[in-house]
């Protein structure tokens with residue numbers, strides 16, 4: 393019997409009523425869907441019907457975007473996910489939370505709680521939060537420097553890991569007759585004293601099904617890649633071309649191996665915005681309709697927040713001006729590179745660039761039939777560019793339903809994707825093991841950075 397071919401991993405990246413900035417203008421879109429629990433229950437159930445590994449919500453502690461032109465703002469995903477845990481059984485639940493604007497104790501506790509509530513389906517997308525709007529909500533005049541944010545993030549995660557491991561698995565005595573509940577010797581203060589944090593511990597939540605949430609990372613700058621290589625178990629990334637995807641994949645796997653970790657145990661998922669139609673013409677018509685409904689003023693503001701330079705309507709029919717090197721950007725360094733490369737490579741005017749960014753803000757948009765979408769997913773997967781995909785439907789809920797009903801069956805037919813869940817926890821969906829505990833480990837944990 394031949395071995396089962398390597399399996400794809402699919403994560404549904406869910407955003408309000410769709411990733412496309414004009415999604416809300418479609419007749420079927422709900423104007424207030426972004427605040428409606430039923431909307432998210434529908435999405436979580438659809439992803440589970442499609443045996444997705446996980447659903448995922450981005451987040452940031454600021455009103456991003458401009459409410460004059462689209463529904464912006466979001467529910468706190470660490471509050472939303474427990475509600476979705478109650479109506480699903482299998483699908484993984486990944487929330488974004490910032491290491492720049494939180495304290496490790498609060499967050500370690502919150503994710504441990506979600507892991508218990510969901511029976512081991514929690515994931516944490518670790519972000520350092522690039523935007524100035526967030527800094528202004530926390531008493532800061534400007535965004536903390538890029539390098540500083542990643543240094544804080546590393547210590548933040550180290551503290552969280554110590555807290556999640558502060559209880560040994562066999563802490564429970566449970567002797568009702570003798571009145572002994574737990575073995576105090578198996579619950580350890582962490583006594584962390586570092587550059588950014590002083591935390592005594594232990595955590596006030598006992599060990600969870602996964603010990604700690606799946607650690608996800610999504611920044612692709614030099615600092616971001618080093619951080620991912622050290623801590624991430626899944627990596628979300630924005631890559632426009634197969635060559636860029638292959639280069640990123642090889643580079644990150646090399647960095648992971650250099651730290652003594654197994655590269656196969658870190659899953660890389662580029663984003664794809666699938667604009668679907670039952671025929672090519674239908675898909676193209678939908679793409680054209682999405683572009684027609686875009687508002688240039690909004691697109692310029694969003695571009696400004698991604699590249700750190702505010703262009704005006706006078707720039708619309710000109711090429712993107714020279715913006716200097718990515719290394720000088722204090723915000724989203726990797727997204728800056730993706731966007732400026734795209735504009736140069738294809739010789740786009742700013743107006744054309746705005747159309748290309750309308751669906752995924754730098755993530756790759758692919759327009760076609762379900763078979764064509766499955767073809768490109770398979771091609772990237774088999775060409776060393778991806779272990780799976782971060783699926784970003786332009787319209788929600790319709791775009792996710794269509795993907796589940798038409799693309800997933802095609803991927804299953806090709807033997808690339810599961811027909812049913814075989815694991816229980818999110819980490820099992822991604823083919824990963826429950827992490828060791830530093831007090832009981834028989835295997836050597838990867839050496840951690842001194843903090």
Ligand SMILES: Cc1cc2nc3c(=O)[nH]c(=O)nc-3n(C[C@H](O)[C@H](O)[C@H](O)COP(=O)(O)O)c2cc1C
Pocket residue numbers: 449450451452488518519520521522538610611612613614615616617628629630663723724725726727782
């Ligand atoms: C798929 C994906 C999702 C992201 N979601 C968030 C998010 O929810 N909140 C956030 O602050 N940043 C988010 N980011 C941004 C990254 O965390 C990171 O800040 C950005 O890519 C710039 O990082 P870099 O300077 O290391 O390239 C996301 C990035 C990607 C690729």
